[in-house]
Amino acid sequence: MRLLCTLEYSVYRVFALLFLGRVQLIEAEKLLAIPLDGSHWLSMRILVESLGQRGNQVVVLAPHSNIHIHPSENYILRTYPVPYSKELLKEQMVKSANDVFTKRPLLDKITNMYQRITNVTGIVFSACQHLLHSKEIMQELQESAFDAALIDPFFPCGMIVAEYLHLPSVYLLYGLPCGIDRLATQCPSPLSYVPRHFTGNTDHMSFPQRLKNALLWPVDTFLCNLLYSPYAQLASEFLHREMTILQLYSQTSVWLMKTDFVFDYPRPLMPNMVFVGGINCVGEQHLNQEFEKLVNSSGEHGFVVFSLGSMVSEIPMNKAMDIAEALKSIPQKVFWRYTGKAPPNLGENTHLVKWLPQNDLLAHPKARAFITHAGSHGIYEGICNAVPMVMMPLFGDQMDNAKRIESRGAGLTLNVLHMTPEDLSNAVRAVINNPVYKENIQRMSSLHLDRPIHPLDLAVHWVEFVMRHKGAPHLRPAAHDLNWFxxxxxxxxxxxxxxxxxxxxxxxxxxxxxxxxxxxxxxxxxxxxxxx
Amino acid sequence: MRLLCTLEYSVYRVFALLFLGRVQLIEAEKLLAIPLDGSHWLSMRILVESLGQRGNQVVVLAPHSNIHIHPSENYILRTYPVPYSKELLKEQMVKSANDVFTKRPLLDKITNMYQRITNVTGIVFSACQHLLHSKEIMQELQESAFDAALIDPFFPCGMIVAEYLHLPSVYLLYGLPCGIDRLATQCPSPLSYVPRHFTGNTDHMSFPQRLKNALLWPVDTFLCNLLYSPYAQLASEFLHREMTILQLYSQTSVWLMKTDFVFDYPRPLMPNMVFVGGINCVGEQHLNQEFEKLVNSSGEHGFVVFSLGSMVSEIPMNKAMDIAEALKSIPQKVFWRYTGKAPPNLGENTHLVKWLPQNDLLAHPKARAFITHAGSHGIYEGICNAVPMVMMPLFGDQMDNAKRIESRGAGLTLNVLHMTPEDLSNAVRAVINNPVYKENIQRMSSLHLDRPIHPLDLAVHWVEFVMRHKGAPHLRPAAHDLNWFxxxxxxxxxxxxxxxxxxxxxxxxxxxxxxxxxxxxxxxxxxxxxxx
CATH class of the missing domain: 1.20.5 (Single alpha-helices involved in coiled-coils or other helix-helix interfaces)
Incomplete structure (x- = not known):
């Protein structure tokens, strides 16, 4: 049934792409993509490449020093100078990973987290300042006469550019950290069953959990201020008119949300919110020879895929040794994405690799479990391919993501700081040997894949829609024109x-x-x- | 551009239908369709025929005395005996039309409307009682082992059957008269910008309009009681457990709503609400010889299509003469769907026809205007084919529909009771000769048609989804498990x-x-x- 379903939609998509692609080539539109570096870029890259392949002219605007944003034949990469080096970014990444894996008293932990956030936001903000103050680039953008902007809205720099260029825009996001997406879309979110970020609540809450959900708004307000307040001033100065952060965020035409209700909890939506969860699962490719050989040698026990995401590829040695100890004890082969020094106790079944074709490996019938940091990308690759998960959330939305999968009975969550080698090996054994986890993830997968159009094609449609019609004002609720009273x-x-x-x-x-x-x-x- | 768009989606749909159809035939599912007679059946018929063509076994359950529900090769029609004749239904229809066209003092009008509603609800309720108390039919249905039920939820009889048979269900509706759909979906509907039925408000309301919007809830409550209260008792008796109307309505898996945000005002939604406005525009067919000849003889002025819907095909003679007088004065040919006695002053340009291929005529490039009662079917055919409208709303949601089109500048509304022949001819001339109306309806049409999947295919997908997965509990918000407190x-x-x-x-x-x-x-x- 699942295979039939997958086949059905793959062929359906090919038909659609072929035909839509052919028509679209007649009248190509011009798109300005403003991504965010890091794991966020991975799904935007897929969308941008797809838009480019369909004959649209896409310009990707990125800071000169970045980690993941590379040139491609499907778009023009336009970089702008920034006052920091690529090495500084890499240093920051390693430092962040080390921080996450270091035990600290609560107060120290909070101070450390605050420091980490201000470091990252400082870097991104300085890049934004440099972009906006570069007269040459802004003039070049103005002369390019784009039809729309595709923006990663995690930081509101792209919106200032779009406002300056009078461009309708589309956001591609999973969610925003302090719930500003709910305010900016005017989407009602009853506190009684819509869990706030970072609460670890599900949609079924006890009284104390609902109390916690309600009491968290000062944290949200604090986070919003910390992340976004400098941008309001920057936007007002640059655009020569008073702009609040909410005004900046609420200008967009369409919100492409990288989630769906197989993974997320059902809640109210607005007409300009389009759900494209699973946009990154674009069908398996053939594995290269090296992986094909490794996979085939895994025998009846199959293999486990282990990755902590694109941002964390090495961890402190004591934690790496704990993990190696655990992985040694399971009968499966393990492919671990790891660029640090190999732990001396590494088992024979564990292969450290600098990079792995995650989606293609998970799509292999011998994939038995997926050890992940519970980033939204990885989670959807696990769902698409129906592989039960052991989750080690590190930061951001990952705790909430892990809770969602765990509450569906499709995986287990571990605390990276406190877990022992036994905890990890027991969790991996459980999700592999207890059929309940596989059944639950299979049910989630069959629901997720049973859709009338692939999320990537849906995202492409809406970006092109906004380009064709110069926005989507018919989807904008009149609530934007009312004051709260x-x-x-x-x-x-x-x-x-x-x-x-x-x-x-x-x-x-x-x-x-x-x-x-x-x-x-x-x-x-x-x-x-x-x-x- | 519009032609390209239409072509794009027509071919895209053909691919989709061809391929999905082929796969689906492998595992046909069994569907019980419980429609409502009258204009409601017209769009359900299209969906049911499509589901049947794709290899699903569809049984349509309808009262033996009905007006529009006929057998087809794509479904099995199972009728049940009812204590009234087809003639009584036709009499009621003619009486209702006459009532609408008769001037009365306000109090008399209200009493008359109340009487009309109780007559109709009485007929439908007695049919429901007969169905539920027919042991033979209920046993037959139980033995049929359906996978799901497709229900017109205007009256809650289908839900009682679905509950009795433990079937997951899908509703196909435009909206429910007293806003019970918003309560049953748990969909937040802020009174400040979501206009209630029968207010004639848009989404931008002045303070008095918002006041009216808020004050209308007693009317809604009264209407809900009038229409639905007998069903709660019937359901409780028949199912041997206490059931409220809200409980009955909120059991369904998916709400297929026959609207979209090109026509309706943007407002919050819920995950199990799927928008299929335009489901009845399934691409133009060739006109038959008779109409082809008439259309071709219309010359450079083109023609006007005039229909007051499937339920009103004759009107009082004095009104018919007024209308004939107005139509005589315009240079266009007029095709008027009318089964009554021809008014003696009928112009040479006006052709009375017992039936007309409405969508195919509107799709003809010579169609200049559409005079309609503003039923949701007709409205969407006007939008699909970009024909500006003159609207004469008669009852139900038609006033609100007309307001929506008028507020978009794509048509003009007339009051059938008070309009003079000049009013009608002026309105028709205005929508034909003032290019603003054509431009506005063209913009609406291009937005409406620019969609990644045809509404009919989307509806088919969701009905089959519910059949395949035995419901869609992942789309049901946790709000259903909370009390209002x-x-x-x-x-x-x-x-x-x-x-x-x-x-x-x-x-x-x-x-x-x-x-x-x-x-x-x-x-x-x-x-x-x-x-x-």
């Missing part, structure tokens, strides 16, 4: 209350008046009768 | 308020205590110093 109908409620109270007051006055008159008349009568 | 977090707010008040109270007590102690000490000191 009007949005919550507080003026209407106030007016109705005033009318009600006035009516009550008048009725009361009338009653009192009538009562007094009657009373007076009665007492007069009484006095009269007494005097008679 | 929890949903609005009133318990959390209450708790936080209690904590805040307690903290305030304790602080106040402490302050008072400290203040008193200080004050006492001071006064003691003062007394001491005085005594010394």
């Amino acid at each position: 009007q949005y919550y109908s507080l003026d209407v409620i106030g007016f109705l209350l005033a009318v009600l109270l006035t009516a009550l007051f008048i009725s009361l006055k009338c009653c009192t008046f009538v009562f007094r008159r009657c009373f007076k008349r009665n007492s007069k009568k009484q006095r009269k009768s007494k005097s008679q | 929890q949903y609005y977090s009133l318990d959390v707010i209450g708790f936080l308020l209690a904590v805040l008040l307690t903290a305030l109270f304790i602080s106040l007590k402490c302050c008072t205590f400290v203040f008193r102690r200080c004050f006492k000490r001071n006064s003691k000191k003062q007394r001491k110093s005085k005594s010394q």
Whole structure:
């Protein structure tokens, strides 16, 4: 059934791509893509390449010093100078990974995290300043007459560029850290069943969990300020008009959200939110000879894929030794993406590789489990290929992602700081040997893959739609034109209350008046009768 | 551009249908369709025929006396006996049309409308009772082992059958009269920009309009009671457990909504709401010889299509004469769907026809305007084919539909009771000769047609999805498991308020205590110093 389904949609997609591609070539449009470096770029690259292959002219605007954004025949890479080197970025990555794997007291941990966030945001912000102040590049962009901008909205630099160039835009995102996406889309998110980021809550919450969900808004506000407040000032200065962060974020035409309701919890949506979870699962390729050989030698036990994502490829030696110890004890072959020094206790079944074709390996019938940091990319590759997961979330949304998979019974979560080698080997054995995990991930996979159009084609459609129609104003809710007082109908409620109270007051006055008159008349009568 | 777009999606659809159809035939599923007679059936018929053509076994369950539901080679029609004749239904239809075209004082109008609604609901309810109490049919249905039910939810009889047979279900609807769809989907609908039915409001409302929007809930509650309260009792009796109407409505897996945001105003949605507006525009066919000849003889002025829908094919003679008078004065040929006695003043340009291929005529390049009652079917055929409209809403949602088209500048609305022949001829001339109407409907049409998948294919996909997976529980929001107190977090707010008040109270007590102690000490000191 699953194979049939996969086959069905692969061929369906080929038909669609072939035909849509042919028509589109007649009138190519011009797109400005403003990505964010790191793992975020991986899915935008797939979309941008696809748009380029369909004959659109795509210019990718990226800082000169970056880690993952390389040239391609399907787009023009336009870089701009930044005041930091690629080496500094790599250093930061290694430092971040080391920090995550180091045990610290709570207060120290928070200070450290704060420092890490301000370092990263400082780097990104300085890149943004350099871009906006480069007259040469901004003029070149203005002269290029793009039809739309495709933006990674994690930091709001792309929006300032799009506003400056008067371009309609499309965002590609998984979610934004402080829930600003919900505010900017005007999407109602009842606190009673829509879990906030970083709470680890599911959609079914107990009273204390709902309390935690409600109480987390100061954290969100703090995070929003930390991440975004400098951009509001930068945008206002650069665009010569007052701009709030919410105004910047709410200008976009379409939000392409890299999730779906097989993975995420059902919640209200808005018409300009398009769900493209699984955009990165673009069908398996043939494995190269090296991996083909390794995979075939894995025997009946099959193999396990292990990666902590594109940003963490080496970890402290003591943790690496713990992990090597655990992996040694399982009968499967393990492919571990690791660029650091090999731990001395590495088992014979464990192969360290500098890079691995993650999706293609997971698509192999011998893939038994996937040890992952629970980044949204990896999670969707696990779902697409129905491979149960052992998750070691490190930072950001990864804790929430792991919770979602765990709550569906399709994987197990470990705490990287506190886990022992036994914990890891037990978890891997459990997801492989207990059929419940495989059944659950298979059910998730069959639901996820049963869709009328591949998420990549859907994303391509909407980017091209915005280019063709110069935006999508028909999807913009009128809520954007109301202030919060009007949005919550507080003026209407106030007016109705005033009318009600006035009516009550008048009725009361009338009653009192009538009562007094009657009373007076009665007492007069009484006095009269007494005097008679 | 529009032609290219249409071509693109037609061929894309053919590919999709061909391929999906071929795969689907391998494992046919069994569907029970429970339609409603009248215009509602027209779009369900298209969907049901399509599902049948793809190899699914479809049984359509309908009352023996009906007007539009006929047998087809693509489904099995199973009828059940009802205590009324087809003639009674036709009589009711003619009476309803006459009522709508008769001027009455307000109170009389309301009484008349109430009577009309109770007549119709009485007929439908008696049919439902007969179906549920027919042991033979219910047993036959139970033995048929369907995979899912496709239901027109305007009246909740189908849901009782689906509940009894433990079938997952899909609803096909445009909207429900008293907003019960919003309650049953748990979809937030802020009163400040989501207009209620029958208000004639758009999404941009002034303060009085928002007030009207808020004040209309008693009307909604009254309508809900009038239409649905007998079904709750019937369901509880038949299913041998307590059932509210909301419980009945909220059981479904997917809501196929026959609208989109080119026509409707953007508002929040839920994950199990799928928008299939335009499902009835399935590409033009060749006109038959009779119409081909008429159309070709229309000359440079082209022609106008005029229909008041499948339910109103004749109207009182005085109104018919007014309309004939107006149509006589325009230079276009007019095709008027009309089964009544021809008005004596009928112009030579006006052709009365008992039936017309509405979509195919509107798709003809010589179609200049569409005079319609603003039913959702007709409206979408107007949008698909980019023909500006003159709308004469008669009842139900038609006033709101007309408002939507008018607020987009793509048509004009007339009041059938008060319009003069001049009003009608002026309106038709305006939408034909003022290019703004054509431009606006063309823009709406190009947005509506620019979609990655045809609404009919999308609807087919979701019905088959529910059949394949026996429902879609992953799309059901957790809000269904909360009571209203929890949903609005009133318990959390209450708790936080209690904590805040307690903290305030304790602080106040402490302050008072400290203040008193200080004050006492001071006064003691003062007394001491005085005594010394």
